Amino acid sequence: MTSPRAVLVGPPGSGKSTVGPLLAERLGVDFRDADADIEAAAGRSIPEIFTSDGEPAFRELEKRAVADGLGSYEGVYSLGGGAILAEETRALLAGHTVVFLSVSMPAGMQRTGMSTARPVLAGVNPRATYKQLLEARLPLYRSVATAEVDTDERRPDEVVDAVLAALGEKAPVEGTS
Numbered sequence: 665m666t667s668p669r670a671v672l673v674g675p676p677g678s679g680k681s682t683v684g685p686l687l688a689e690r691l692g693v694d695f696r697d698a699d700a701d702i703e704a705a706a707g708r709s710i711p712e713i714f715t716s717d718g719e720p721a722f723r724e725l726e727k728r729a730v731a732d733g734l735g736s737y738e739g740v741y742s743l744g745g746g747a748i749l750a751e752e753t754r755a756l757l758a759g760h761t762v763v764f765l766s767v768s769m770p771a772g773m774q775r776t777g778m779s780t781a782r783p784v785l786a787g788v789n790p791r792a793t794y795k796q797l798l799e800a801r802l803p804l805y806r807s808v809a810t811a812e813v814d815t816d817e818r819r820p821d822e823v824v825d826a827v828l829a830a831l832g833e834k835a836p837v838e839g840t841s
């Protein structure tokens with residue numbers, strides 16, 4: 665049975681899609697992003713799927729994509745921000761190495777900023793939505809995580825160092841790799 669070397673979870677803007685490829689490169693493994701897999705399989709963007717089919721339909725696609733990925737990927741695997749909402753997905757994550765990339769509300773808001781690529785943050789009050797989302801999901805991220813890394817005061821490469829340390833992998837010394 666294969667298992668991803670590390671699964672990254674966390675809210676929108678925590679940096680899963682940014683840090684994932686950097687982490688994979690440092691570990692010398694492949695990178696996969698569940699959101700990108702869903703878009704490729706559907707031939708549509710996530711906002712398009714939300715608009716035409718609705719969020720519950722997206723969550724079904726997400727559950728299937730993540731179940732496939734967890735059973736077949738061996739590299740770094742970044743999940744979508746809301747993947748942990750599904751109880752089945754949380755159950756499947758047991759036994760995997762799961763890193764929760766945490767981010768505070770101000771930093772997460774700043775990073776997700778003006779982007780329209782996140783339908784869950786669309787609406788009249790993205791600030792309140794983001795706050796609610798963080799509060800509701802924090803216990804869920806923690807329930808699946810085997811390690812937690814705070815990303816607020818770290819650049820993406822520093823997040824990678826912290827993740828490697830949390831995984832017990834020594835970060836290569838500059839200039840030696």
Ligand SMILES: Nc1ncnc2c1ncn2[C@@H]1O[C@H](COP(=O)(O)OP(=O)(O)OP(=O)(O)O)[C@@H](O)[C@H]1O
Pocket residue numbers: 674675676677678679680681682683699744745746775776782815818819820823
């Ligand atoms: N540690 C960091 N410091 C500063 N900016 C960051 C950091 N990590 C990510 N960013 C920036 O924040 C934005 C969101 O990052 P990213 O898309 O990787 O988040 P995500 O966790 O994958 O979100 P989603 O759940 O929506 O897929 C990007 O513009 C990225 O460049």
Ligand SMILES: O=C(O)C1=C[C@@H](O)[C@@H](O)[C@H](O)C1
Pocket residue numbers: 675676699710743744745746747781782783784
């Ligand atoms: O936080 C969420 O619920 C989401 C985050 C993104 O990664 C996408 O999976 C989608 O936009 C939903």
Ligand SMILES: [Mg+2]
Pocket residue numbers: 680681682699742744
């Ligand atoms: Mg992402």
